[in-house]
Structure formats: C-alpha cells, structure tokens
Amino acid sequence: HDATDRKEYEQLLEERVAERTSQLLAKNQELEGFTYSVSHDLRSPLRAIVSKAQITLEDEGPNVSAEGKENLERLSAAAKKMAELVDDLLQYARLGTRELRLxxxxxxxxxxxxxxxxxxxxxxxxxxxxxxxxxxxxxxxxxxxxxxxxxxxxxxxxxxxxxxxxxxxxxxxxxxxxxxxxxxxxxxxxxxxxxxxxxxxxxxxxxxxxxxxxxxxxxxxxxxxxxxxxxxxxxxxxxxxxxxxxxxxxxxxxxxxxxxxxxxxx
Missing domain, CATH: 3.30.565.10 (Histidine kinase-like ATPase, C-terminal domain)
Structure with missing residues (x-):
C-alpha cells in the first residue's frame, strides 16, 4: 500500500514539475518575442534621428550656432548608442529562438x-x-x-x-x-x-x-x-x-x- 502511494505521489510530482517547466518555457518565449518586437520597432525611428541630425549638420552647418551644433552632435551620439543597444538586444532575442545549423x-x-x-x-x-x-x-x-x-x-x-x-x-x-x-x-x-x-x-x-x-x-x-x-x-x-x-x-x-x-x- 505504501509503495503504491509513493508511486502515485512521485507521478503527481513529475506531472507538476513538467507543467511548471512548460509554463516557464512559454513565459520565456513570450518575453523573448516581446523583446524582439520592441527592439525591431525601435530601429527605424533611431536611424531616422541619426540621419536627420547628420543632414541638418551638413546642410545647415553655417547657420547653426555653436550650441546648436553641440546639441545635434550629442543627439546623434545618444541615438547611435541606443541603436547599438537595440541591435544587441535583437541578437540576444534571436539567440534564444534561432534554429541551430550544425x-x-x-x-x-x-x-x-x-x-x-x-x-x-x-x-x-x-x-x-x-x-x-x-x-x-x-x-x-x-x-x-x-x-x-x-x-x-x-x-x-x-x-x-x-x-x-x-x-x-x-x-x-x-x-x-x-x-x-x-x-x-x-x-x-x-x-x-x-x-x-x-x-x-x-x-x-x-x-x-x-x-x-x-x-x-x-x-x-x-x-x-x-x-x-x-x-x-x-x-x-x-x-x-x-x-x-x-x-x-x-x-x-x-x-x-x-x-x-x-x-x-x-
């Protein structure tokens, strides 16, 4: 009787562990999908910011004050840094889902x-x-x-x-x-x-x-x-x-x- 109870308990425990593991994997996949989507959607606006700042500096350089130039350069540098972070986040998300090609x-x-x-x-x-x-x-x-x-x-x-x-x-x-x-x-x-x-x-x-x-x-x-x-x-x-x-x-x-x-x- 004790052996039967123990076997039933172990089976129930295994089922619970399998269920929790499945839930955790699903949550991780959901999080990776969210990270990928957000990172992907951020890339275009960031590139637009960098591009516009550089075009303004090149085309309107003589008409922009020294302070304005400094602000545009800081804006461009910050956007480039953010774009680099987004690219790394995209790579991180892809690494979790990309099929291995051995x-x-x-x-x-x-x-x-x-x-x-x-x-x-x-x-x-x-x-x-x-x-x-x-x-x-x-x-x-x-x-x-x-x-x-x-x-x-x-x-x-x-x-x-x-x-x-x-x-x-x-x-x-x-x-x-x-x-x-x-x-x-x-x-x-x-x-x-x-x-x-x-x-x-x-x-x-x-x-x-x-x-x-x-x-x-x-x-x-x-x-x-x-x-x-x-x-x-x-x-x-x-x-x-x-x-x-x-x-x-x-x-x-x-x-x-x-x-x-x-x-x-x-």
Missing part, C-alpha cells in the same frame, strides 16, 4: 578568421591562435563565430591604457574534455564580481569603457545553445582575463595532436 567546423580556423576581422576593426591589435588538441567541433559557425568575435573584441576594448591589445585563443584538454579559452593582457577584474559578467546590462567598467552590457550575455547564450558552458577568471585588476568555454562535440575528435601541431599559429 556542421563540422575547425574552431582554430574560425578563430583565425574572426581574429583577422577584429584586428581590422582595432588596428594595432595582436591575436594568436595556439592549440594543443583537435579543434574540430560540431557547431553552428555563425553563433560560435559571434561568441568568438565578442570575446576577442572585448580583449581589444579592455586593454590596458597605452598598451597594445593582445590576446590568444587556445585549446587544451582537461580531464578528457576540450576546453577553449580566449585570454588577454588587459585590465582584468576582481573575481568578487565574476557573477555579474554574463548577465545582460551588467558592466564592471561602466565609466571607463563604452558598451551596451549585452556582449557577454550573448556569448553565454550562444555557448549554452550548444550544450556547453562558459566561465571567466582573472588574477585581479591589471592582470588580464581568461574566458573559457566548452562545446559538446564528437568524442572521436578529442584526441590530442600535440606532437603534430605547430607550437604557434598566427
């Missing part, structure tokens, strides 16, 4: 391509790809490429004042698991605040550096969509940062190639 990708090659793009955007930056394991993975290259771009771009953005931005992408094996890492020589952070890094709108260096606070949240969402995990470490301010992530992929690819791989690739 293919076999050499992550080292993808990292080199992304590093070349970021170096072009940030002249003087130095990015190195160093691998100690097989870097072939099953992933959506657009999503993982976006994550790598955000991590490498952060390395360029948060470099030490007056120093050349330097970072490297590495792959290593830990307890039979491939771990990928982007490590930089930048400003680093206090580990007491590490929990804030991957949350939307949370920024540790709000005053010193520009940004929307969505980049690392997008990285986390992209990696977790692949069943992976992401975390960050630093030895403290001024010591650089290390951003690690894993991706679930074919077990056969987890064989070390230390003997055959070059020591360093640029």
């Amino acid at each position: 293919e076999t990708v050499d992550l080292a090659e993808l990292a080199r391509a992304v590093a070349a793009d970021v170096a072009g955007e940030r002249p003087g930056s130095e990015f190195v790809v160093r691998t100690e394991c097989d870097t072939r993975v099953e992933c959506d290259p657009r999503l993982v490429g976006m994550a790598l771009h955000n991590l490498l771009d952060n390395a360029g953005k948060y470099s030490l004042p007056g120093e050349r931005a330097r970072a490297e992408f590495v792959c290593e094996e830990r307890d039979g698991e491939r771990v990928f890492c982007v490590r930089d020589a930048g400003i680093g952070f206090d580990m007491a605040y590490v929990g804030k890094l991957f949350k939307p709108f949370e920024r540790l260096h709000r005053e010193e550096f520009a940004g929307t606070g969505i980049g690392l949240a997008n990285v986390k969402r992209a990696i977790e969509r692949h069943g992976g995990r992401v975390w960050a470490e630093s030895d403290g301010p001024g010591t650089g940062a290390r951003f690690y992530f894993t991706l679930k992929g074919p077990q056969r690819a987890w064989l070390s190639r230390r003997a055959s791989l070059p020591e360093e690739r640029k």
Whole structure:
C-alpha cells in the first residue's frame, strides 16, 4: 500500500514539475518575442534621428550656432548608442529562438578568421591562435563565430591604457574534455564580481569603457545553445582575463595532436 502511494505521489510530482517547466518555457518565449518586437520597432525611428541630425549638420552647418551644433552632435551620439543597444538586444532575442545549423567546423580556423576581422576593426591589435588538441567541433559557425568575435573584441576594448591589445585563443584538454579559452593582457577584474559578467546590462567598467552590457550575455547564450558552458577568471585588476568555454562535440575528435601541431599559429 505504501509503495503504491509513493508511486502515485512521485507521478503527481513529475506531472507538476513538467507543467511548471512548460509554463516557464512559454513565459520565456513570450518575453523573448516581446523583446524582439520592441527592439525591431525601435530601429527605424533611431536611424531616422541619426540621419536627420547628420543632414541638418551638413546642410545647415553655417547657420547653426555653436550650441546648436553641440546639441545635434550629442543627439546623434545618444541615438547611435541606443541603436547599438537595440541591435544587441535583437541578437540576444534571436539567440534564444534561432534554429541551430550544425556542421563540422575547425574552431582554430574560425578563430583565425574572426581574429583577422577584429584586428581590422582595432588596428594595432595582436591575436594568436595556439592549440594543443583537435579543434574540430560540431557547431553552428555563425553563433560560435559571434561568441568568438565578442570575446576577442572585448580583449581589444579592455586593454590596458597605452598598451597594445593582445590576446590568444587556445585549446587544451582537461580531464578528457576540450576546453577553449580566449585570454588577454588587459585590465582584468576582481573575481568578487565574476557573477555579474554574463548577465545582460551588467558592466564592471561602466565609466571607463563604452558598451551596451549585452556582449557577454550573448556569448553565454550562444555557448549554452550548444550544450556547453562558459566561465571567466582573472588574477585581479591589471592582470588580464581568461574566458573559457566548452562545446559538446564528437568524442572521436578529442584526441590530442600535440606532437603534430605547430607550437604557434598566427
């Protein structure tokens, strides 16, 4: 009798958990849909503001007072910043609903391509790809490429004042698991605040550096969509940062190639 009651109770509990989980997923999808709709609808008005402000400055420049020019420039800058935030929010919403298009990708090659793009955007930056394991993975290259771009771009953005931005992408094996890492020589952070890094709108260096606070949240969402995990470490301010992530992929690819791989690739 007790065994029957226990079984019925466990079944009821499972049904309640399944129901609550379904409700939570529905609410999350509703919220993501709302975020996408609002962000999408904001893009056109913001672009119109930027465009009108620039046209006014170009066409009416001689007739606009110094104070008027300053106000128009501030208006344009504020609208551009808001447009950047809207674009990041759109990307964040899409990451939750976009269908994964998996293919076999050499992550080292993808990292080199992304590093070349970021170096072009940030002249003087130095990015190195160093691998100690097989870097072939099953992933959506657009999503993982976006994550790598955000991590490498952060390395360029948060470099030490007056120093050349330097970072490297590495792959290593830990307890039979491939771990990928982007490590930089930048400003680093206090580990007491590490929990804030991957949350939307949370920024540790709000005053010193520009940004929307969505980049690392997008990285986390992209990696977790692949069943992976992401975390960050630093030895403290001024010591650089290390951003690690894993991706679930074919077990056969987890064989070390230390003997055959070059020591360093640029």
